[in-house]
Every structure is written in C-alpha cells, then in structure tokens.
Amino acid sequence: MKVGEYEVPEGLYYSREHEWVKLEGKLARMGVTDYAQRKLGDVVYVELPEVGKQVKQLTEPKTREMELGAVESIKAVSAVYSPLSGEVKETNSALSDRPELVNTSPYDEGWICVIGPSALEDELKNLMDAKGYAEYLKGLE
Amino acid sequence: MSYQQARWTEPLIFELSKPGRTAVSLPEKSPEGVNIPKKLLREQLGLPEVSEPQVVRHYTRLSQMNWSVDSGFYPLGSCTMKYNPKICEELAALETVTCVHPRQSEDTVQGALELIYKLEKYLAEIVGVSRVTLHPSAGAHGEFTGMLITRAYHKFKGEEQQRTEVIVPDSAHGTNFASAAMAGFSVVVVPSDARGRVDLDALKNAVSDRTAALMLTNPNTLGLFDDQILGITDIVHGAGGLLYYDGANLNGIMGKTRPGDMGFDIVHYNLHKTFSTPHGGGGPGSGPIGVTRELERFLPVPVVEYDRKRDHYYLDYDRPDSIGKINGFYGNFGVLVKAYAYILLMGAEGLTEAAETATLNANYIMRKLLGVKGYELKFDSGRPCKHEVVFSAEPLKRETGATAKDIAKRLLDYGVHAPTYYFPPIVHEALMIEPTETEPREELDHFVDALKAIAEEARSSPEKLRTAPHATAIGRLDEVKASREPILSWRMHKKSRPRMPTSSVEIIREMRARS
Amino acid sequence: MRVGHPYIPNTREIREQMLREMGIASIDDLFADIPEKIRLKRALKLPRAMSELEVKRHMKAMLAKNKPFTQMLSFIGGGAWPHDIPSHVQALARRSEFVTSYTPYQPEASQGMLQTLFEYQSMIAELVGLDVANASMYDWASALGEAALTCARITRRKRFLIPKLISPERRVTLQTYVVGPGLEVAEIGYDRKTGRLDLSQLRAQLGQDVAGVYVENPSYLGFLETQVEEMSDAAHKAGALFVVGVNPISLGLLKAPGDYGADIVVGEGQPLGNPVSFGGPYLGIFACRGEMKLVRQMPGRLIGMTTTLEGGKRGYCMVLATREQHIRHERATSNICTNNALCAVSAAIYLASLGPQGLRGVAERCAANASYAMKKLNAIHGLKAPIFDAPHFNEFTLNCDGTRMSIEKLNSKLLERGIQGGISLRREFPELGETALLCTTELHSREDIDRLAEELEEIVGGQR
Known part of the structure; x- marks a missing residue:
C-alpha cells in the first residue's frame, strides 16, 4: 500500500525507527523503509554490521547493542537499529559499492542484513504490520 | 547591486607541468655531497614542474574564485566573520616573529614571552x-x-x-x-x-x-x-x-x-x-x-x-x-x-563598542526581517538577540517549496555570502545570521532587501532559486557523487580515469570540437 | 562631530538613528536580559586604545627583544626547521581572498580554496606515497595523537608502540591525546651503536593488543632508520598498523613511506613554506592508504573532486563529512573543525614552486650541509658528531663528553659569540651524555659551518 508518496508493502513487519523485517523461514531479512530513505536523501554509504554480531531488539533507552550500523547521506547519519534480537547471519555486500540501492530499491536489493532471531515470537509483537505502520506514518506527517 | 565572481577554467597545477620547469633557484651546492645509501633514496617524485609566472597566475586566479571578508558581507552565523585589520598581518609578518625558533634560548625570546604573558592577562580580564x-x-x-x-x-x-x-x-x-x-x-x-x-x-x-x-x-x-x-x-x-x-x-x-x-x-x-x-x-x-x-x-x-x-x-x-x-x-x-x-587597537572602549554594534546590527536585521513574509522567528519572538539572529524559512518552504539552502545559495548571487543554514538543529529551515560590527547600515539594508527579493522570486520564478547560485565561479556540484566515489588526490584521479573529465582544458577542447 | 572607529562603519550617530527607527531608547535596552547581578558595571581593565602608529611602535619595540635567527647563526631544529620561503610563495599565500575566507562551506563561492586544498592533498599524497592526505591538522604532535586514536578505532586494540628516541614534545602530546580512550603507549628501545629502533624488542612487544607501530624517519636525532621494511612487516604480521612520522623536506630525497609499507603518515608540514614563528601556526600532515576502511576513520577535512550537477564542469567540495563532528557529534572521528588551511595553502604553493627537482635540491643541500658539519665538528678534539654510526639527513647529535664542559656551558659560550647551538638532550636522554641536537638546512653556507667549527674549536681548546 501507499501512504502519500511512501511505499509500505504488505507482508512485512515494521519498527518505529523505520526498519522493515521480512520472515524467510527461520531467518529474518531487514532493511530501512521507503520513508526512511526518502527522509535521508541520497545514500552515500552504508555501515554494515559484522556477521556474527549479537544484537538486541530496540527498546528505550537506546544502546550500542541495538545498532546494526548506519546509513549515511552527505550531510546526515542515521543509525540502523535492530528490529529483532539475535545474531547477524549475512550482510548485503552489494551496498559497499552501490549504497544507492537503499534509495532505488529499499525493500529488495537495498536490504541490509539477515538476522537469526532468538526470540522471534515474543518480539514480533513489538513490531507493526503494514497497516499499523501506514497509520504510524500518517501520524508523523 | 549585481555581482559576478571570477570564473576561470583553471586546470590543476599538475596539468600545467612540463619537464624541466621550476619556480625557484637554489644556492650553490656544497661540494661535500649527500652521504646516504642509495637504497634509502627515492627514484621518482610526482610533483608538478611549473615556472614562477605560472604559479603566480594559477594561485592568483584561484584566489579570485574565493569569497572572503575582504570581498564582501559574510554573515555566517556562529563564525564571527569580522574585518581583520591589515596592521595585524603586518606585525605578524615581522622577522622578529616569523624567524624566532621555539627552542631558542630564553634570553633571545623575551619579546615573544612578554607578549604571551600580557595577552593572557588581557584575555583573563575580558572574561573574568x-x-x-x-x-x-x-x-x-x-x-x-x-x-x-x-x-x-x-x-x-x-x-x-x-x-x-x-x-x-x-x-x-x-x-x-x-x-x-x-x-x-x-x-x-x-x-x-x-x-x-x-x-x-x-x-x-x-x-x-x-x-x-x-x-x-x-x-x-x-x-x-x-x-x-x-x-x-x-x-x-x-x-x-x-x-x-x-x-x-x-x-x-x-x-x-x-x-x-x-x-x-x-x-x-x-x-x-x-x-x-x-x-x-x-x-x-x-x-x-x-x-x-x-x-x-x-x-x-x-x-x-x-x-x-x-x-x-x-x-x-x-x-x-x-x-x-x-x-x-x-x-x-x-x-x-x-x-x-x-x-x-580596540582598548576596553573599542571592544565594548564592537559588542554593542554587533548586537545592534543583528537586532536591526531581526526587526527589518520580522515583517517579511516567508521568514519567522521560532523562539522568543521580539526579544532582543545578541550577536546573531536565527530565522526560520519554514513558512516560505511551505508556501513555495524553496528551502533554506536554496535561499542561502541564491544570496550568493546578490553578492552576500550565505548565512549558516540548517543550524542549530532545533530550528527547521534555519538561517543563522551574524552581521558583526563590521557592516555599515547600507549593507544590512541590502541584505534584508535581498532576502525580500528572494522570497518574491521563490513565488514568481522558483527555478532561479533551485538552480542558484548563478553568479559564482561554478554552479551547484554533485556532492553525492563526490562522497560515493571519492577522488581525494591527483593520484586517485589518474587511477579513476576516464570516469571524470580529464582536464578542464580538454573539456573545452572537446566542447569546441563538438560545436 | 565625533570621529568614528576605523573598523566600525556605523558611527555613534548612525547607531542612534538605527535605534530610533527601531523604537529602542538606548543600546543598553538590548542587554537588559543580562541579570543585574552579572552585568559588568565598570570598564574592562585594559590598556587604553592606541592608534595604529602607536601599536606598531609599541609592538615592534617589544618584539625587538626577540633575536631572530636571521640576526645570528643558528643550528636549532628539532621539529621546527628554518628554510627559505620564496617571495612569491609568501605573496600568494597572503592574498586576502585566501587569508580572510572561512572554511569553504559554500563550494560554489569558494572554489579557489577548495582547489588549492585539493592540490595540497595531492602533492602530499605524491610526497609520502599514499593515495589520501587530509586538508591539514594543527601540527605534527597533534597529528601523531590523532594517528594513535585512528589506529585504535580501526583495530579496536589499545596499545600503541613508539620509539624511545622521539621528541619530548611529541611524546607528551601523544600521551595527552590518548587519555580519553585509555590507550597505553609503550616505548621501544634503540641500538646504542646506530640509534636504530631495536627490531627484536619491537617483535617481542608486538602482541594481538597492539593497534599501531610508530617510527620516525628521519628520527628525532637525525639518523635514518634503515630497517623500515622489517618494521612494517612485523607490525602487519601482528595485525597492527604501521605509522611513519616525517620531515617532508627529507622526502625530496628519501624513499616515500608508502613504498615501504606505511599505512598512515604524519609529519610536520611547517618547513613547506611556513615560517617557524616561535612554534606556530604549523601544519600537521596526515595521510593514509586509499582503502575506505582507513579513509572512513581518518580525522579532519577532506576535499574531493566532482562535477557540476548539470554535468561537464569539474569542481571541488568537502567530502565524507559524515566522519566529522558537525554531523556525527560524539561519534565523530575527531573533534577537529578549524584546521590549518592557510598553512596548507602555503605548502601547496611551495611544493608546486619547487617541483621534484627543487625539493630534491633543497633536501640535498640540507643533508650535504649536515654531512659537512659532522665531518668538521667530529674532527675537533673532545667532540663527537654524530654519536650514532648511521646515515643522517639534516640533523645530527654533537657530544662533548670529551671536554670538561656541559652541553649547556658549550651552548652559552656559543651564544656569547652570536651562535645559537643545538638543543640539549640531557634532560630527556641522560644516557646520551652531554649531547645536543643540531640542524642544518639550505640556509647555511659552507662559511657558516666553518665558523661554527672554528668557534667550537676555540671554546673547547680554551678549556684544555
């Protein structure tokens, strides 16, 4: 679905910090949403997490254990927070050469990493579905 | 007032290089020679080879493509771009300053130590x-x-x-x-x-x-x-x-x-x-x-x-x-x-006069700009500011789509350096203006008039703002490309060819050939 | 009418008129929000304002108490080196369009400074043999501090190895810089005969906790490190970065550190067209390999080449700014903001003017003069120059253990004869005995060196 100019695909889970999660069997692929990439502008660099890093689902107050890296435009840096707890299994190495994929294909080629979740069922409750995220975005605009 | 910055197509100094050229002459060599084993010596050094008139023209032209306080109004908030008296440059260039070594014996640097000692005292008094x-x-x-x-x-x-x-x-x-x-x-x-x-x-x-x-x-x-x-x-x-x-x-x-x-x-x-x-x-x-x-x-x-x-x-x-x-x-x-x-040069009275005038100038801009549609104050409207004033151009953005950055860039065409923009972050579309005591009232008026005119342009010809500046040495740059695929030196540029235009001279040649 | 202030165009009359138009009774109303208790109710206690003529007279008289090395014969170096600065280099670097500009935040209006800094970065890159140099740091000592922090960020390790024979200024500055992240700085000893860094000690110290290995070439005491490849290999084998400190003039002659494995090069850019000016402003050189892993952790400003948005035209702008404090705040690679851009401009113009032959020529004259001076001084009974059996660049040690004089005494006798001798090393390196560090550059003539030798001969001879 669409909220204004922002794409919000069905079937994904969303965080309040504008990360999306796609379940793939026992794994979860994640990236940043269309809203996030538009707010940030042209992405020039993506700081990827190390494979094997243990991460925690984002709660307040934020700590470094909840960070998966950062997405940078020329004049801003936005931390990427982990939508789920678990271990980083794989990262999108294509982003090293083509960070612009976050802009051109945020939900597909611009994915950031794959997480092996450790408490998936409990933690999914803290995320929104497409409809919930769409409402959330309307509240922000 | 119309403004046009110098617009040279100046190649890199490396592109002016021809073997055997130099811009210096050196004293006679000592017959002793150098006593360093060959394996420690370098074989090649890729510095440019240019003569003195070439060096002088090159850097003179580059300097002409550089805005400065001596060029005109520089209301860069938080940076206090006040006039720098020439006498200070002259004194700092004295041989009794430039040719004194920091490890010389204390007896031979008494003037330098006295200056440091006294300057410390003055500065201590100024801030308590x-x-x-x-x-x-x-x-x-x-x-x-x-x-x-x-x-x-x-x-x-x-x-x-x-x-x-x-x-x-x-x-x-x-x-x-x-x-x-x-x-x-x-x-x-x-x-x-x-x-x-x-x-x-x-x-x-x-x-x-x-x-x-x-x-x-x-x-x-x-x-x-x-x-x-x-x-x-x-x-x-x-x-x-x-x-x-x-x-x-x-x-x-x-x-x-x-x-x-x-x-x-x-x-x-x-x-x-x-x-x-x-x-x-x-x-x-x-x-x-x-x-x-x-x-x-x-x-x-x-x-x-x-x-x-x-x-x-x-x-x-x-x-x-x-x-x-x-x-x-x-x-x-x-x-x-x-x-x-x-x-x-200033004395106690002069320093106070500077602070008062800088504050007055900022308040003068604040008062004159307050009535102009498109700009507003976010905090404590109407309360006197001190050395600088931060306006928000959010109303103009809502109305026309023009951003603080567009306004700042367009100001360059009016012969005024851009204010600091997008800072402080607590003000959206911030324009942070610090006039200092250096500016005459006429310049302050010109600045306010320019901001008024730009707000009008944002309504009537928004394209002018989006593509500004037009009167500078160069137009807006592809800063995204510059950071995605950084070219940080001549060496990197040579490796990256032909992704970038090889030299401005060649570009002109190409353009001519095409037309 | 009261005469206005030369630097303040709005005279009292104009200011009063402005206030009237603004409906403000008095200038003090603009400061009414300052609580009564902290308002300054008296004039600042400063000397009365002086005219330009008075200031000139006063300051020239005060500064005349300094004795510049142009009025005596001086052999002081040790991290600040007097060189000739060609007149056109000074004339260009003093152009007020450069001098009175700010950081080039608006690239369209500041292409001149941006291109000049890009050329500076490029020439430093050529000189040190690495792809990337930043647009400047404050000086060598602070650049070294930043290099240690950079190594720690990249390797996530906390030990930094340095040679024992390093300038005290740089060592203490480094120690101050690493207090924040709590890095440990450890010293590697040297070979007593050659002065060279002790390789076996280095290898023994190189564990999995070492972030970086730092060596200086030429060393602080002027000799050359002849085993730099071995040091580089050892550092890299342990997963540490190899950092080399340089006097850039020496690179007119010596192999580029990038060619013997340096990952980071720091150095003092002052001798490249900047005067010694009693210790500053100088020019911190900071360069690194072109790998983005390093570049992204680099401190300081970087200028990059790009094109205009409508395409076609080449231009320059600041790049990779997200490393810096104004964007990344407490996670920035450094807090540096204002750097030493104008000193970098001087260095760019200096290097462009000399070119490869000119810089080689200056370096040769520096080294040849030192070579001649060592020969002459070593021939004097009771003196030894140098104390290390190694090739030297433009600085060397002079030991007077063979006389009955302390090095300070020797220096004060020289000063009586109008010669500024070398830096005494006794406090920092007592194991070297009565030793001083002397420097020669292209400014010294053969006669200057002969005169030093003659005076020393007399001083030492008079003692016997």
Whole structure:
C-alpha cells in the first residue's frame, strides 16, 4: 500500500525507527523503509554490521547493542537499529559499492542484513504490520 | 547591486607541468655531497614542474574564485566573520616573529614571552578568569583542553571513575559533543525550553554524581542570552560538576558581562572569531582557555611566568598536576600576535563598542526581517538577540517549496555570502545570521532587501532559486557523487580515469570540437 | 562631530538613528536580559586604545627583544626547521581572498580554496606515497595523537608502540591525546651503536593488543632508520598498523613511506613554506592508504573532486563529512573543525614552486650541509658528531663528553659569540651524555659551518 508518496508493502513487519523485517523461514531479512530513505536523501554509504554480531531488539533507552550500523547521506547519519534480537547471519555486500540501492530499491536489493532471531515470537509483537505502520506514518506527517 | 565572481577554467597545477620547469633557484651546492645509501633514496617524485609566472597566475586566479571578508558581507552565523585589520598581518609578518625558533634560548625570546604573558592577562580580564593558556590551536582544540582539565580536576578530587558524563544542550555546536567524547566522557543531551533556553527541569533531572561538567555557550546558538544562567550554574555546581563556557559567541557580550562572573569555571575563546584574527580558509585559529584559580594547576605546560626581580620571562615546565601538552610548542604564536595587536587597537572602549554594534546590527536585521513574509522567528519572538539572529524559512518552504539552502545559495548571487543554514538543529529551515560590527547600515539594508527579493522570486520564478547560485565561479556540484566515489588526490584521479573529465582544458577542447 | 572607529562603519550617530527607527531608547535596552547581578558595571581593565602608529611602535619595540635567527647563526631544529620561503610563495599565500575566507562551506563561492586544498592533498599524497592526505591538522604532535586514536578505532586494540628516541614534545602530546580512550603507549628501545629502533624488542612487544607501530624517519636525532621494511612487516604480521612520522623536506630525497609499507603518515608540514614563528601556526600532515576502511576513520577535512550537477564542469567540495563532528557529534572521528588551511595553502604553493627537482635540491643541500658539519665538528678534539654510526639527513647529535664542559656551558659560550647551538638532550636522554641536537638546512653556507667549527674549536681548546 501507499501512504502519500511512501511505499509500505504488505507482508512485512515494521519498527518505529523505520526498519522493515521480512520472515524467510527461520531467518529474518531487514532493511530501512521507503520513508526512511526518502527522509535521508541520497545514500552515500552504508555501515554494515559484522556477521556474527549479537544484537538486541530496540527498546528505550537506546544502546550500542541495538545498532546494526548506519546509513549515511552527505550531510546526515542515521543509525540502523535492530528490529529483532539475535545474531547477524549475512550482510548485503552489494551496498559497499552501490549504497544507492537503499534509495532505488529499499525493500529488495537495498536490504541490509539477515538476522537469526532468538526470540522471534515474543518480539514480533513489538513490531507493526503494514497497516499499523501506514497509520504510524500518517501520524508523523 | 549585481555581482559576478571570477570564473576561470583553471586546470590543476599538475596539468600545467612540463619537464624541466621550476619556480625557484637554489644556492650553490656544497661540494661535500649527500652521504646516504642509495637504497634509502627515492627514484621518482610526482610533483608538478611549473615556472614562477605560472604559479603566480594559477594561485592568483584561484584566489579570485574565493569569497572572503575582504570581498564582501559574510554573515555566517556562529563564525564571527569580522574585518581583520591589515596592521595585524603586518606585525605578524615581522622577522622578529616569523624567524624566532621555539627552542631558542630564553634570553633571545623575551619579546615573544612578554607578549604571551600580557595577552593572557588581557584575555583573563575580558572574561573574568584567573589564568589563561594560549596553547590550543583552534576552538575545538581548546574544548578538548578544557575537557581534559575537567577530567584532571575530578581525578585530583578522587572522582575520576565516577564523573563520566558531560551535559550538552541540544542547540550546541557539534564540536562540544565530539570534544567531550574525545576526552573519554559520555554525552548527555538536555533539551531547550520554549524560549530557546536550557530547560531547567530537564537539567535538574540530568545532573547527578556522575556529572563532570556542563558545556554551554551564552549567548546560545540562537543568539539569545540565557537569563537563567545563575540558576544553571547553581544546579551544576550543586551536583559537583564544572561549568565550561564555549566562547563562540563572546562577540555579543564583551565589556557587558563576563562568563567568569556568571559562574563558569573554564572559559574558552576563539581568537579567530572575537579577536579578529583571520580564518585563513578554515584556519589556523587559536582557542585559548581561561580557568578559575582552583583549576590553574592543571593547565598545559609550559606556562609563561615572569620573574619581577630579574625582569625576565621564562617557561615553567615544573607543574606536576598539568594535563601535559596538547601540541608541539606554545600555541599558534603568529595568531597570538594579531590578537594582541587587535586588543591594543580596540582598548576596553573599542571592544565594548564592537559588542554593542554587533548586537545592534543583528537586532536591526531581526526587526527589518520580522515583517517579511516567508521568514519567522521560532523562539522568543521580539526579544532582543545578541550577536546573531536565527530565522526560520519554514513558512516560505511551505508556501513555495524553496528551502533554506536554496535561499542561502541564491544570496550568493546578490553578492552576500550565505548565512549558516540548517543550524542549530532545533530550528527547521534555519538561517543563522551574524552581521558583526563590521557592516555599515547600507549593507544590512541590502541584505534584508535581498532576502525580500528572494522570497518574491521563490513565488514568481522558483527555478532561479533551485538552480542558484548563478553568479559564482561554478554552479551547484554533485556532492553525492563526490562522497560515493571519492577522488581525494591527483593520484586517485589518474587511477579513476576516464570516469571524470580529464582536464578542464580538454573539456573545452572537446566542447569546441563538438560545436 | 565625533570621529568614528576605523573598523566600525556605523558611527555613534548612525547607531542612534538605527535605534530610533527601531523604537529602542538606548543600546543598553538590548542587554537588559543580562541579570543585574552579572552585568559588568565598570570598564574592562585594559590598556587604553592606541592608534595604529602607536601599536606598531609599541609592538615592534617589544618584539625587538626577540633575536631572530636571521640576526645570528643558528643550528636549532628539532621539529621546527628554518628554510627559505620564496617571495612569491609568501605573496600568494597572503592574498586576502585566501587569508580572510572561512572554511569553504559554500563550494560554489569558494572554489579557489577548495582547489588549492585539493592540490595540497595531492602533492602530499605524491610526497609520502599514499593515495589520501587530509586538508591539514594543527601540527605534527597533534597529528601523531590523532594517528594513535585512528589506529585504535580501526583495530579496536589499545596499545600503541613508539620509539624511545622521539621528541619530548611529541611524546607528551601523544600521551595527552590518548587519555580519553585509555590507550597505553609503550616505548621501544634503540641500538646504542646506530640509534636504530631495536627490531627484536619491537617483535617481542608486538602482541594481538597492539593497534599501531610508530617510527620516525628521519628520527628525532637525525639518523635514518634503515630497517623500515622489517618494521612494517612485523607490525602487519601482528595485525597492527604501521605509522611513519616525517620531515617532508627529507622526502625530496628519501624513499616515500608508502613504498615501504606505511599505512598512515604524519609529519610536520611547517618547513613547506611556513615560517617557524616561535612554534606556530604549523601544519600537521596526515595521510593514509586509499582503502575506505582507513579513509572512513581518518580525522579532519577532506576535499574531493566532482562535477557540476548539470554535468561537464569539474569542481571541488568537502567530502565524507559524515566522519566529522558537525554531523556525527560524539561519534565523530575527531573533534577537529578549524584546521590549518592557510598553512596548507602555503605548502601547496611551495611544493608546486619547487617541483621534484627543487625539493630534491633543497633536501640535498640540507643533508650535504649536515654531512659537512659532522665531518668538521667530529674532527675537533673532545667532540663527537654524530654519536650514532648511521646515515643522517639534516640533523645530527654533537657530544662533548670529551671536554670538561656541559652541553649547556658549550651552548652559552656559543651564544656569547652570536651562535645559537643545538638543543640539549640531557634532560630527556641522560644516557646520551652531554649531547645536543643540531640542524642544518639550505640556509647555511659552507662559511657558516666553518665558523661554527672554528668557534667550537676555540671554546673547547680554551678549556684544555
């Protein structure tokens, strides 16, 4: 679905910090949403997490254990927070050469990493579905 | 007023190179020769080979494509781009300054030590502190020094392990956060209240026995004097923390009030702002730090002392509690000479007149711009500001889509340097304007008229803004490409060919060939 | 009518008129928000304002108490080196369009400074043999501090190894810089005969906790490190970065550190067209390999080449700014903001003017003069120059253990004869005995060196 100019695909889970999660069997692929990439502008660099890093689902107050890296435009840096707890299994190495994929294909080629979740069922409750995220975005605009 | 900057198509100096050219002549070689084994010597060095007239034309042309205070109005907020008297340059270029070595014997550098000693005293009086160090090479370097002194102070009191937090307001300069972190502190951010001041309740909640210091600039980055300052110092001191003063905005209060009297323990100066030493395209600056008597023992070494009996100045290294050294020698002496001259030229009355006029000029702009549609004040509308004023261009953006950046770029076409924009972050579409005492009223009027005209253009011909500037040496650059695929040197450029146009000369040739 | 202030165009009359138009009674109303208690109710206690003529007279008289090395014969170096600065280099670097500009935040209006800094970065890159140099740091000592922090960020390790024979200024500055993250700085000893860094000690110290290995070449005491490849290999084998400190003039002659494995090069850019000015402003050189892993952790400003948005035209702008404090705040690679851009401009113009032959020529003259001076001084009974059996660049040690004089005494006798001798090393390196560090550059003539030798001969001879 669409909220204004922002794409919000069905079937994904969303965080309040504008990360999306796609379940793939026992794994979860994640990236940043269309809203996030538009707010940030042209992405020039993506700081990827190390494979094997243990991460925690984002709660307040934020700590470094909840960070998966950062997405940078020329004049801003936005931390990427982990939508789920678990271990980083794989990262999108294509982003090293083509960070612009976050802009051109945020939900597909611009994915950031794959997480092996450790408490998936409990933690999914803290995320929104497409409809919930769409409402959330309307509240922000 | 119409403006057009020089627009040379100037190749890189490397592209002017031809084998055998040089721009220098050297004295006769010693017949001794060099006694270094061949395996330690280099075979090749890729520097350009050009003659003196070529070098002179090249850098003269480049200088002509560079906006400066001497070119015109430079209302860059927070940077205090005031006029730099020429006499200061002349004095700093004296052989008795430039040709004095920092390790010469003390007897042969008495003039330099006397100047340092006296400049420290003048600066201490201006902000109301006990002692000053002139070592820090720049503003951020001074902040770092101040944070190290903070650390040393808490260590001295046996509280180094406990006092790990530095509090910084959300409107602060980025350097504050970074300097605190570099000295090993974690940063706690306090929000501003509805009037742009430090939120006192939030501050009360933020302080604790972990608080090492609060870093604050007053007037703040909105150009507003925080009238609750005595409450702020009480809260922080009450929690056992120190108060650090960021001197970026000292030009608005010189001679009117002193940070030391407000209760600050560490006071920082930017000689390249307030004391009129030129910015040099980004430096060198000088960022002295003044401290209370209690903190003197922690100042960097060496300290310049005066032996009255012998009428002799000397360098004192014997300071066991000192934080150590923060750079090679004693600070940017060449810059100190200029600041010293400036203070003598101005005197107490002149410095106060500068602060008053800078403040008046900022308020004049504020008043004249307040009625102009498209611009608004976000905080404390109508209250007098100090050295600078921060407008928001959000109304114009809502109405026309033109951003603060578009406005700033378009101002360049009117022969005015852009104000600082998008800072402080607590103001959307911020335009941070600092006129300083340097500008005549006519220039202030021209500036306000230009902003009015630009607001009109945003409505009538928005394209003009989106593609601005037009009168500068070059149009808007692809900064995204520049950061995605950085080319940071001639070597990298040669490797990256032909992704980039090889040389401007060749581009012209190509263009000609095509047409 | 009261005469206005030369630097303040709005005279009192104009200011009063402005206030009237604004409906403000008095200038003090603009400061009414300053609490009564902290208003300054007296004039600042400063000397009365002086005219330009008075200031000139006063300051020239005060500064005349300095004795510049142009009025005596001086052999002082040790991290600040007097060189000739060609007149056109000074004339260009003093152009007020460069001098009175700010950091080039608006690239369209500041192409001149940006291109000049890009050329500076490019020439430093050529000189040190690495792809990337930043637009400047404050000086060598602070650049070294930043290099240690950079190594720690990249390797996430906390030990930094340095040679024992390093300038005290740089050692203490480094120690101050690493207080924040709590790095440990450890010293590697040297070979007593050659002065060279002790390789076996280095290898023994190189554990999995070492972030970087730092060596200076030429060393602080002027000799050359002849085993730099071995040091580089050892550092890299342990997963540490190899950092080399240089006097850039020496690179007119010597192999580029990038060619013997340096990951980071720091150095003092002052001798490249900047005067010694009693210790500053100087020019911190900071360069690194072109790998983005390093570049992204680099401190300081970087200028990059790009094109205009409508395409076609080449231009320059600041790049990779997200490393810096104004964007990344407490997570920035450094807090540096104002750097020493104008000193970098001087260095760019100096290097462009000399070119490869000119710089080689200057370096040769520096080294040849030192070579000649060592020969002459070593021939004097009771003196030894140098104390290390190694090739030297433009600085060397002079030992007077063979006389009955302390090095300070020798220096003060020289000063009586109008010669500024070398830097005494006794406090920092007592194991070297009565030793000083002397420097020669292209400024010294053969006669200057002969005169030093003659005076020393007399001083030492008079003692016997």
